[in-house]
Amino acid sequence: MSIQARRERERAERERTIIATARELAESEGWDAVTTRRLAAEIEYSQPVLYSHFKGKDAIMAAVAVEGFGDLADDLTAVRTAATDPRRAVADVAMAYVAFAERRPALYDAMFTLAVDLPFATQDVPVDLARGFAQLAETLRPFAGDNDVGAFTETFWSGLHGLITLMRNGRLRRADHERRLALLVDRFARLG
Amino acid sequence: MSIQARRERERAERERTIIATARELAESEGWDAVTTRRLAAEIEYSQPVLYSHFKGKDAIMAAVAVEGFGDLADDLTAVRTAATDPRRAVADVAMAYVAFAERRPALYDAMFTLAVDLPFATQDVPVDLARGFAQLAETLRPFAGDNDVGAFTETFWSGLHGLITLMRNGRLRRADHERRLALLVDRFARLG
DNA sequence: CAGCGTGTCTAGCAGTGCTAGGATTCGGGT
DNA sequence: ACCCGAATCCTAGCACTGCTAGACACGCTG
Numbered sequence: 001m002s003i004q005a006r007r008e009r010e011r012a013e014r015e016r017t018i019i020a021t022a023r024e025l026a027e028s029e030g031w032d033a034v035t036t037r038r039l040a041a042e043i044e045y046s047q048p049v050l051y052s053h054f055k056g057k058d059a060i061m062a063a064v065a066v067e068g069f070g071d072l073a074d075d076l077t078a079v080r081t082a083a084t085d086p087r088r089a090v091a092d093v094a095m096a097y098v099a100f101a102e103r104r105p106a107l108y109d110a111m112f113t114l115a116v117d118l119p120f121a122t123q124d125v126p127v128d129l130a131r132g133f134a135q136l137a138e139t140l141r142p143f144a145g146d147n148d149v150g151a152f153t154e155t156f157w158s159g160l161h162g163l164i165t166l167m168r169n170g171r172l173r174r175a176d177h178e179r180r181l182a183l184l185v186d187r188f189a190r191l192g
Numbered sequence: 193m194s195i196q197a198r199r200e201r202e203r204a205e206r207e208r209t210i211i212a213t214a215r216e217l218a219e220s221e222g223w224d225a226v227t228t229r230r231l232a233a234e235i236e237y238s239q240p241v242l243y244s245h246f247k248g249k250d251a252i253m254a255a256v257a258v259e260g261f262g263d264l265a266d267d268l269t270a271v272r273t274a275a276t277d278p279r280r281a282v283a284d285v286a287m288a289y290v291a292f293a294e295r296r297p298a299l300y301d302a303m304f305t306l307a308v309d310l311p312f313a314t315q316d317v318p319v320d321l322a323r324g325f326a327q328l329a330e331t332l333r334p335f336a337g338d339n340d341v342g343a344f345t346e347t348f349w350s351g352l353h354g355l356i357t358l359m360r361n362g363r364l365r366r367a368d369h370e371r372r373l374a375l376l377v378d379r380f381a382r383l384g
Numbered sequence: 385c386a387g388c389g390t391g392t393c394t395a396g397c398a399g400t401g402c403t404a405g406g407a408t409t410c411g412g413g414t
Numbered sequence: 415a416c417c418c419g420a421a422t423c424c425t426a427g428c429a430c431t432g433c434t435a436g437a438c439a440c441g442c443t444g
Contacts, residue, residue: 162354
């Protein structure tokens with residue numbers, strides 16, 4: 001029994017290594033650099049080993065995205081609980097969200113623009129995502145008014161996501177970034 | 193002289209064929225189906241011909257995106273000039289924008305999520321893009337208040353773009369789409 | 385100690401974007 | 415009318431991608 005347990009333990013550790021290596025590679029050189037050959041060489045195994053852990057490259061990216069959901073939720077939680085004034089909380093959470101996306105562009109892409117299918121089909125993935133979303137929702141709740149808190153939060157979230165993606169692709173001038181962010185916060189963090 | 197003119201004319205026509213074919217292929221089967229081999233077969237030429245017209249596949253996608261900018265600007269112009277009430281104009285323009293993105297997902301992707309570098313480096317491309325943006329800006333101007341109209345418009349635009357991309361990738365439930373859209377319009381199309 | 389499974393690697397497939405080089409066709413000068 | 419030069423186009427191939435079949439070797443079980 002214990003020998004099989006050791007094997008499963010080693011296997012689980014290797015899986016974590018794969019995810020961590022893929023993430024580091026993506027964050028330092030972009031997702032284009034994360035090829036199955038490169039990743040296999042980095043973990044010092046052959047390519048087919050990757051496929052014994054994951055269904056394919058998309059599944060690896062999805063696993064990395066899951067890690068990202070956890071990190072983002074942690075960031076938002078820390079910022080929200082530190083803020084006192086409700087309006088200031090919205091601004092701080094928005095800044096933290098944007099900062100996360102700018103600090104880890106590749107990770108953010110895996111979470112929200114790439115890897116469409118996998119992370120949302122399973123059950124345990126939305127857990128960390130929901131945790132992050134809940135932080136946003138709690139921050140915005142005081143300002144939702146008659147609106148459904150979920151829809152209100154989703155709309156605000158879309159604004160953040162749009163600002164980030166359009167700016168990253170050069171569709172928005174980087175100069176006015178803070179002004180736009182403040183403007184978005186002002187539109188949602190008000191009463192009535 | 194006239195013989196050379198004919199050649200240039202034929203060459204220009206072939207270039208338009210390439211762009212049109214790439215667009216049709218992308219809209220009907222997605223950008224993954226638009227390979228250089230497939231595209232070359234479709235226009236009944238060999239692959240290298242494509243590279244005598246465009247620097248690479250990205251340049252072809254950029255050319256398709258340029259067409260899209262024109263179409264989108266036309267749509268927005270038509271809707272805006274038809275509306276009378278300013279607030280209703282914002283709602284109509286927002287709906288037209290979202291409808292465009294939903295009707296031509298591949299085209300919208302080429303315009304705003306893929307093909308990063310090329311379309312914004314040149315000079316003539318932002319013309320059609322600016323035309324569409326100007327329609328948005330004029331629609332929102334009555335509600336900008338003290339804010340810079342450009343930044344105000346960009347922020348609203350980001351909201352639309354975020355709603356579209358997050359929903360397309362399954363991050364937002366499709367059910368609440370109209371509610372979120374109305375909520376976004378309500379946040380921006382108000383005085384004070 | 386023999387034999388069976390499990391796990392891993394080598395080698396290869398089909399496909400991608402892109403390009404070098406040769407063949408073919410066509411226009412212009414004598 | 416001829417032939418040469420040049421422009422145009424295609425065949426063939428490179429380096430790379432994600433992914434997989436089959437051979438190989440190791441280690442546990444009887």
